[in-house]
Amino acid sequence: MIEIWTEKYRPNTLKDVVGQSNITKTLISFVNKKSLPHLMFSGPAGVGKTTSAMCIAKDLWGESWKSNFYETNASDERGINVIRDKIKQYAKIKPLGSDFKIIFLDECDALTRDAQQALRRIMEQYTNTTRFILSCNYSSNVIPPIQSRCAVFRFKKTQDKDIQKHIKSIAEKEQLEIDNDAVGLIGEISDGDIRSAINLLQCASVDGKKITKNTISSISGTLMHDEVKDIVNYALQKDFIKARKMLMNQMIEKGVSGLEIIKAINRYIWTIDIAEELKIKIVILLGEFEFRIAEGGREDIQIEAFLANLADLK
Template identity: 45%
Template sequence: DALTKDAQQALRRTMEKYTNSCRFILDCNYPSKIIDPIQSRCVLFRFESLKKDDVLKHLRIISDKENVNVSDKVLAEIFEISKGDLRKAINVLQSSSVLGDKVTNELVYEVASMAHPKEIRECLELAVKGDFVKARDLLFDTIISHGMSGLDVIKQIQKEIITLDNISAKTKIRLIGLVGEFEFRIVEGSDEFVQLESLLAQFFKIE
């Protein structure tokens, strides 16, 4: 599903050409991104995401066998970062264990190239209060220090909106809709810094 449409068309022609002598097994995360001609030539098997308890169990087994010093709380944080992807969770755990004697939340977020939720939350709280300059500077510093993309930031902002205090559920819904609009602009190729700056400027006007 990471292939472009043109690359998928080329793959389709290869599948058609060698259909009598070759079988293809394709793995993807987003079936909707696979073109119909390829989907129609395949038998689709859909697998559910692993449950949180199962992922945490595997991570704990690996940690104990490899003598990795990590708490259950940090393992739960790794699960949230990986969004149930066990392969990604194991990679984050492994990389974090190399960087320090003890795996901490800070190491985990550094390895995953993500900002700590409290950093994003602080930016949003400043924006909602109308302190645009501080919110913008803090957000841009966070992006640069963690090497994040605009879409990465948008996804974290969307998640942290739910945790904001002192704003109504109705306002949170409007904020999420607003974030979706700016995400679309970034996907379409707009400058991510300009869009994020504009997004923060809109936050304190949402009430």
């Protein structure tokens, strides 16, 4: 069975979390005191939010961490039922050998407002035995009463030098031959996202040859191509819902940035056989949305709007 390196190299203790030292310092002090407020981790994908939540539990409870750590993802079930059923059930469970247990709720910004209100009530009601760790991409999508009940930690994109160091250390453990240039390009492409940096390295290692800058650029080129292809094709076939779903998967799960998607779509449309007139319209759209993102428009909203425009073209 193939081992996934992002899992294999996921840190098991807060000390080993890369590049978020201000945050981990505070989290370690919570662990040392064995006391934890509700926490909210916001920030981009692949920078250590889920990992840090797990590390808190591992550092607190060692081997048996799983018996006091409940994890659920809000993005699949955004509605109030997930809160009423699952979360409330978890909240009622007694902690084992500790004053409290942890409920980790990933992507809590995907919850509807009603669901967030319900969550807020559970946070109040079970605060004696339960600590919530909420993770989200944008804290602005979470209702203020929840934010104010949490200590909020804003995770940053990982610095290039930290990513490169991490990639080098994994390459060494896997006994890979890799150029410095290639490591540099991985840092550049992954744009602060450690998960995608590690995935890129694992992809590049498959054929067992020495990894060069060329290996990395060809892999990342084809990856983007295939994924962007479906998004564009669904949008052009007017299946906006499907296109949007794949897009969200790219942006949130894999941490591909809005600008990268725009660039990749730009490359892609010159390789397909569609009417020149349509190509021109798409290029105009791409330029417009590239500008909006560069000017500070929210990437997810802008890209979604771009897709809607694409689906609307005749």
